[in-house]
Amino acid sequence: MSLPRFFLDPPPAVPAEGLTLPLGAETARHLKALRLRPGAALELVLEGTAWRADLAELDRDRALARLVAPLHEDREPPIALEACLPLTAQLSLWDEWLPPLVELGATRIQPVIYARSEFDPGKTAARLERWSRIILSACEQSHRTRRPVLHPPMAFEALLAWPTAQKWVAYELATGEANPALRPEPLAFTSGPEGGITEGEFAALAAAGWVPVSLGRGILRAVTTPVALLGAVQMDLGRRSIP
Numbered sequence: 001m002s003l004p005r006f007f008l009d010p011p012p013a014v015p016a017e018g019l020t021l022p023l024g025a026e027t028a029r030h031l032k033a034l035r036l037r038p039g040a041a042l043e044l045v046l047e048g049t050a051w052r053a054d055l056a057e058l059d060r061d062r063a064l065a066r067l068v069a070p071l072h073e074d075r076e077p078p079i080a081l082e083a084c085l086p087l088t089a090q091l092s093l094w095d096e097w098l099p100p101l102v103e104l105g106a107t108r109i110q111p112v113i114y115a116r117s118e119f120d121p122g123k124t125a126a127r128l129e130r131w132s133r134i135i136l137s138a139c140e141q142s143h144r145t146r147r148p149v150l151h152p153p154m155a156f157e158a159l160l161a162w163p164t165a166q167k168w169v170a171y172e173l174a175t176g177e178a179n180p181a182l183r184p185e186p187l188a189f190t191s192g193p194e195g196g197i198t199e200g201e202f203a204a205l206a207a208a209g210w211v212p213v214s215l216g217r218g219i220l221r222a223v224t225t226p227v228a229l230l231g232a233v234q235m236d237l238g239r240r241s242i243p
Contacts, residue, residue: 004034005043005050005140007147015046019067020056028063031055043071043143050145076146077105078237080186082164084110085226086193087153089118091127093223098131102138102148104230109135111153116195124153156201160208164188169210170225171202180211182236189213189233191225 006027013019021044023031036042040055042065050071057064083106088094101109113119132150139147166183170191190210191197197205206212215228 002143003041003043005045005143007045007136007140011046015049015051015067017067017069020064021067023063023065025061028058028061031058031063032060045145048146075143077107079184080107081105081230081233082108082110082186082188083226084112084159084188084190086114086191086222087111087117087119087124088193088222091123094127094131095134097223097227098134099138100227101230102135102144103142104234106148106230109148110151112156112159112190113153114156114193115198115201117193119153159190160204162188167210168213169205170215170229171212172196172219177212179213182233187233189229191229192222194222
C-alpha cells in the first residue's frame with residue numbers, strides 16, 4: 001500500500017536527512033482525517049524530489065515531519081505532455097477531467113478559448129484557484145513528483161503560433177489520414193469544447209502544423225476526448241524506452 005504523499009512548495013529550508021519541517025494547518029487536518037499518529041511514515045515532495053519522512057508531531061492545526069531519505073524515483077513522463085484544453089460552457093467539466101489528466105502525466109495545462117467556448121472571464125478566473133487545488137490533490141494521489149503548470153486562458157489564435165514541434169488535434173470528422181506516430185519529443189494536444197472545433201478552426205490548426213488524430217468512429221464528449229487521447233499516448237510510451 002502506498003504512503004500518503006504531500007507537496008511542500010516551496011520548502012522552508014534546504015532538504016537534508018533529519019531535517020524537521022512544518023506541514024501547515026491544512027495538511028495537519030488531512031493527516032488527522034487519515035488517523036495517522038506520530039511515528040507514521042509518509043512521503044513529501046520538495047522541489048521535484050520525493051522524500052520518505054516520519055510524522056514527528058501532530059496537533060489539530062499543526063504537524064511536523066522529519067525527512068528520512070530521498071526516494072530516488074521517477075514517475076514523470078519521459079516527454080513533456082502539453083494539454084491545451086478547451087474552455088467549456090460547463091466549467092464543471094474541468095473538475096471531471098483534470099484529475100485523470102494529471103494522473104496520466106500532463107505536464108502543462110493551458111485553457112483555450114475556442115469559438116464555442118462561451119468564455120466568461122469572471123467565472124473562469126474564479127475557478128482557477130479551485131483547479132489548482134484539484135491538480136495538487138491529483139498529483140499527491142497519483143504520486144507525481146512535479147506539479148503541472150496551470151496557465152491563464154488564452155485565445156484560440158495563440159495555438160497557431162504554438163512552438164512545440166509535435167502537435168496533435170483530436171478531430172471527429174474523417175480526414176482520410178492515418179494517426180501520426182508518436183515521436184520521442186515534447187507533445188502538445190488539443191480538442192474542442194461542447195459542439196466541437198469549427199471547420200475554420202480546424203483548417204487554421206492544420207495550416208499551423210497541428211496533425212489530426214482519430215479516437216475511433218464514435219463522437220466523444222468534450223470531457224472524454226483529452227483523457228482518451230492522453231491515455232493512448234501513455235499506452236504508446238509504454239511500448240518504448242525513452243530516456
